[in-house]
Amino acid sequence: MHALPAFAPPLARLRDEIEPLVKSALRLVPATSRSGRTWLGGRPLAPPGAGWPCSPNGPLWFVGQIDLEEVHEAGAPLLLPKHGLLQLFYDFDAMPTGHSPADRAFWSLRFVADPSGAFPVAPPAGCDELAQRLLRPELELTLPAIGDLEIPPSILAQDAAWCAFWDLQAEMTRGRGPAHRLGGNGAWEQDDPRPEAELVSLGHDCSDGPPTPLPDDVYEASTDWTLLWQIDGDDEAGLRWGESGKLYLLARTADLARGDFSQVQLALQCG
DSSP states (O other): OOOOOOOOHHHHTTHHHHGGGOEEEEEEEEOSOSOOOOEESSOOEEOTTOOOOEETTEEOEEEEEEEHHHHHHHOOSSOOOSSOEEEEEEOTTTOOOSSSGGGGGGEEEEEESOOTTOEEOOOOTTOOOOOOEEEEEEEEEEOOOTTOTTOOHHHHTOHHHHHHHHHHHHHHHTTSOSOOEESSOOOOSSSOSHHHHHHHHTTOOOTTOSOSSOOHHHHHHHTTEEEEEEEEOBGGGTBOSSSSEEEEEEEEHHHHHTTOOTTOEEEEEEO
């Protein structure tokens, strides 16, 4: 795991406020071995008889999968089942952003609880295949993004501290490639998407964004949500979220502890 860098002078006096914000995550980095079952693109592993997820536009693209056994061996930062595969499918024609409950028809998160008899499945006719990008989980430390709900006002109120915090984040990720991540702090491209996830989960349309200021009850409920899976743009896999953006899957911590992925929400943000 990469250690937390030294704090620049504008942040040194805020160390007691910043250190509690540090969260462990699993960075999904390029793998040299083909023995793993975590990857972007390629073909999903599915048990016999499993269907292919579709949207109103037709078959969804397979984006990638995570092997939860590999995640636990690497030191899972989240309470997740110890076995199984998480697989994401997405409609790149519709490009759902997660702003509306209606977007749920255009993406699918599948949990394969028992992958022992699973085998690679080719996409249906008319659905293209992304280039496979083999990945492996590696522990890392993460700081919240500037737009995060939990950033202390003491950082946002001072230009020098704000800039130093931004530089600290950059130093922690420099040269590490695409920021594919499981758990930890989200590297939000815009504002923290967790309030929107809470509201959309309750049936609200947030196409114009969440209410401002955020009601106290929504704020409190939003902090129960956590980053499950962050997928960055990746040239090796031919994966792009607009010009420069990231896709986030968000979940309530209590749902993850139960192994319930049915309430996971999606957020697409472009930089």
